[in-house]
Amino acid sequence: MELTNDVVKEEIIPPNEEKVFSVRNLNLFYGKKQALSDISLDIYKHQVTALIGPSGCGKSTFLRCLNRMNDLIDDCHVQGSISFLNEDIKNINTIFLRTKVGMVFQQPNPFPMSILDNVTYGPRCQGLKDKKSLKEIAIRSLKEASIYEEVKDRLKTNGLALSGGQQQRLCIARCLAMKPDVILMDEPTSALDPIATSRIEELINTLKKDYTIVIVTHNMQQAIRVSDYTAFFMLGKLVEFNTTEEFFSHPKEKQSNDYITGRFS
């Protein structure tokens, strides 16, 4: 399996593609239970990488490895190496890492405070106090998350008063306020209706110009619509990693083929 992965990578990586994350032989255990085994995978700059697979296959766990959110879980220990911009993330302070690698959750989870305070939460935690520059950051992030036009007259209202889709875009804006290099999205649209979902997908397409995005999704159509690369996980293993086009048109592994056709037939 590892061999195949390496072969795949050799085939698909254009030499000029810059790596943001480089994961090598990653094993992850919850207590004695192995949740991820021997994952090797690269995430490329300003590309959207989709992680797909059945429930419990470890794709969300893998995502949380990238900003070390798994550190918060007891009994969770990680073997192998993950390097972020050629620096092993074990050597990076978690707080700094999380300012560089933002995260958007499955459930929209704005804080119970005003829209403005929500967006400026990250910079404020880093010690930025100047109100003027905080507001500039907020407006820039809200514009980037294409929600500014909808909320510009009510920046002081509570973030939880927005609709679900708006809340999720607010969460994306909150994440963008930190100017991260990478945005991790853990099934960001699974709690949203189709219209809100398509707005988020449009947003992902515009954001990839400036940001690297890793998105976990259950929806293969969504993976096809938004992603450049697709990684298929199954039972804690990386089955196949390829460009999205190649993966969905000519899956190399039988498991991938079964999974794709099982859904589409």
Next chain:
Amino acid sequence: MNSSANSLNKQIADFNHSNKKRRIRDFFSAGSTYLFSSFSLIALIAIIVFIFSKGYSTLSWDFLTSDYRSEIVNVETNSEVTVATNTFEYTPGDNEYFASNWGISFVDSKNTEGNSIVLVKYVDSKANTDSWINSSSQDPFTLKEGDNITSAQLWTSNDPDTSRVIVVSSSSGAEKMCKGFAECSYLKTMTITSKGGGIRGSLISTLYLILITMSIALPLGIGGAVFLGVYADTLPTRFKKIANILRSLIDMISGIPSIIFGLVGGVVFLTLFGQKGNLITGGLTLACMILPIIIKSTEEAIRTIPKNMPLASLALGASQTQTTFKIIIPNALPGILTSALLGIGRVIGESAALIYTSGTAIQDYIIPTQGSASLAVHIWSLMSGDNQNIEASCAISIVILFVILFLSLLIKLLSMKINRYQKGK
């Protein structure tokens, strides 16, 4: 078709037959719950009705604001005697007696402890004479409406040799006192007693106790709850045992009778802060007593916060401490307020823990470094002597009930406001 209909009819008949028994059983089971709940409701209502019927007549604004100790003022004259020569016009009401030569009217009344007294109902604006002085302070004395004349020594004539001396006192009633005043034109001395029996001092010392207790117990309790609810989870597994031991200790402590807190607090704090109990030692003892309540309900409030709220904060590069103070504690605020209310309720109602630690003496001028009775201890004092004063005790109970009602409404309102704000409405 027909046979299946028949079989259904039979099934329905069978069901109805067996259902009869069930309905009887249901009736008794459900009936017993109605019965028992109405019993407990009746008991509660009976207590409240008793308290109100007994205490209502004593309750007044005066009762809340006046001193407990009655103040006695001896009035004398700076000349030989005070002479009443005028004739004043006044129409007294029912049961009111007017001494027209003095311009003073008297009524029968009762003090807050229930003894009969005579009150001055009306004083004519020109009735006071500037020869009356307060014998202890030597200041001029002015008789006011509402003053209680305990006794007065009056002379019928100016000449000490031929004059009859008439002594009137409040025990003889307003009519006799008025007669005495009307007969005599010369006043030698007079004793005025302020009403007394009020609970102002106890009310203030209760407020002091709440303030002292809460300012100690809330920060400590919230700190403990944050440790148990947030930081204990991030500890390595073997240290989690410590948190679990702590939790069971807190559960245990919340079951300890308050008299034991009073005993231990009395021994420990009194040796630490001097020999006599005062409001600060009382507050410290109560703080120890309500700490478990605050820790437990605050930890519960922290645990009900959606997990992904602090996670979102951490994912944005906030430290655990920033997350705790900016996200977790503000979100647990309604729970913290509720726990504070529970704590304040205990403070107001507590007597056993305070008897040793802040004393049972009812005071009028409250200094935190001196012992004084709280409202609940005031009740205890009123009921523990030979003269049990049920009326005043019930009146204090009404005050306590209303204070708690007011507090709970206030906190409900506050947490509703916070909740509403946090839900974005």
